[in-house]
Amino acid sequence: MTNGAGTGRYWLMKSEPDAYGWDDLVAEGEGTWDGVRNHRAANNLRAMQIGDEAFFYHSNIGKEIVGIVTISQSGLIDPSDPEGKWAAVKVKPVRKLKKPVTLAQIKGDPALAGMELIKLSRLSVGVVTREEWDHILAVSET
Structure with missing residues (x-):
């Protein structure tokens, strides 16, 4: 279960x-993750490296993890930022989860109580520990 390079x-x-969902990314084949205007989330984007994996989470509508993406290009300047201060990456879809994992499931699971998704609920790009990653994958298979 290691993730590439x-x-x-x-x-x-x-x-x-409704702005950019899993199906949009799949249709494109590769998408630019831009428009992030939170310093911590932008720092997370800057820390990403090619081959890292991320859960694709539908916010607002659905509130669930629906798929896995891989970072295909890292260290980019956000093309939507005229001042060139914000970060971006490119992502490619890896696979859709067998079953989405909802925010309610995550909040109700003691093994996931420390997730940034819960503790920093407004953060748009967060860290997931290996233990959280493996647990969510297991939940998505049941």
């Missing part, structure tokens, strides 16, 4: 599905 770090990336 990346650092072995895992992430969670939120997107509003």
